[in-house]
Amino acid sequence: ETGVTQTPRHLVMGMTNKKSLKCEQHLGHNAMYWYKQSAKKPLELMFVYNFKEQTENNSVPSRFSPECPNSSHLFLHLHTLQPEDSALYLCASSQDGGSGSYEQYFGPGTRLTVT
Amino acid sequence: GEDVEQSLFLSVREGDSSVINCTYTDSSSTYLYWYKQEPGAGLQLLTYIFSNMDMKQDQRLTVLLNKKDKHLSLRIADTQTGDSAIYFCAESPSRSNDYKLSFGAGTTVTVRA
Numbered sequence: 001e002t003g004v005t006q007t008p009r010h011l012v013m014g015m016t017n018k019k020s021l022k023c024e025q026h027l028g029h030n031a032m033y034w035y036k037q038s039a040k041k042p043l044e045l046m047f048v049y050n051f052k053e054q055t056e057n058n059s060v061p062s063r064f065s066p067e068c069p070n071s072s073h074l075f076l077h078l079h080t081l082q083p084e085d086s087a088l089y090l091c092a093s094s095q096d097g098g099s100g101s102y103e104q105y106f107g108p109g110t111r112l113t114v115t
Numbered sequence: 116g117e118d119v120e121q122s123l124f125l126s127v128r129e130g131d132s133s134v135i136n137c138t139y140t141d142s143s144s145t146y147l148y149w150y151k152q153e154p155g156a157g158l159q160l161l162t163y164i165f166s167n168m169d170m171k172q173d174q175r176l177t178v179l180l181n182k183k184d185k186h187l188s189l190r191i192a193d194t195q196t197g198d199s200a201i202y203f204c205a206e207s208p209s210r211s212n213d214y215k216l217s218f219g220a221g222t223t224v225t226v227r228a
Contacts, residue, residue: 043218106157
């Protein structure tokens, strides 16, 4: 596998369910991100992890819980979601090594539908 | 208003040039990016420009930066059907937070025969 992978690609869950999204990067990067993409809205940055430490929590509700066990893996644990949480959830990674340009590389996303 | 603004739609004939425009608000932006998103896929980095440059060319892509007006554009020469996608402009707001990108809402480009 190369690049950034995400599983599952599609997820339908009820409001009382608990599920997890997984992201894995094979680029040797040390920063990872979760974004929420809703139709016709700018990407919303949710969480940032740098060297496994959470450096950003952009006022995300507690029903979204991130986990970063190592620099290659990032999870987003979901519980008691609301229908308005239905969106495409994108994971990205970048190299934080002082190279100057922190290009972010994205996974294909998980399309989440909350019923 | 939003930090990064783009028009939502652009329709272009195959073979013509496409120009996608973006305005941003943070004058201390260090890098500005263009990403492409095809249906069912994540965002793909197309190109980026450092704020001390005013132009960058990469094959069919030309990026123009007017720092005074905080205006960024992406020109695609000889537009093909495979260029149909959503294009996002993004900025790195400041040197100390280069990892934190601000994205526009995306411009949907439709290429017609």
